Amino acid sequence: MIESQTENQWVVYMLECYDGTYYTGITNDLERRITEHNDSSPKSKAARYTRARQPVQIIYSEKCENRKEASKREFAIKKLSRSQKEKLILSSDK
Numbered sequence: 001m002i003e004s005q006t007e008n009q010w011v012v013y014m015l016e017c018y019d020g021t022y023y024t025g026i027t028n029d030l031e032r033r034i035t036e037h038n039d040s041s042p043k044s045k046a047a048r049y050t051r052a053r054q055p056v057q058i059i060y061s062e063k064c065e066n067r068k069e070a071s072k073r074e075f076a077i078k079k080l081s082r083s084q085k086e087k088l089i090l091s092s093d094k
Helices: 030-037 067-079 082-092
Strands: 011-016 022-027 057-063
Touching: 011 030, 011 067, 011 082, 022 030, 022 067, 030 057, 057 082
Parallel strands: none
Antiparallel strands: 011 022, 011 057
């Protein structure tokens, strides 16, 4: 489930890249960040990882209290195995 976001609210998100891999990040403007990840221009602000794996699509997002909490959650998600990430994604669809 992709959660709606209020202005300046921090979100941890997961993308599925064109090659089927996952990318996890944080932002306080999810729509802008997804646009940046899919930008192929030379001055793109896409992460190096996603720049080579475009297009990407959002598959998971989770609201966080603040940037610190978002960073902690991002770190925890990045440590999960692929199957654990898939369970997280599926559990959010309910």
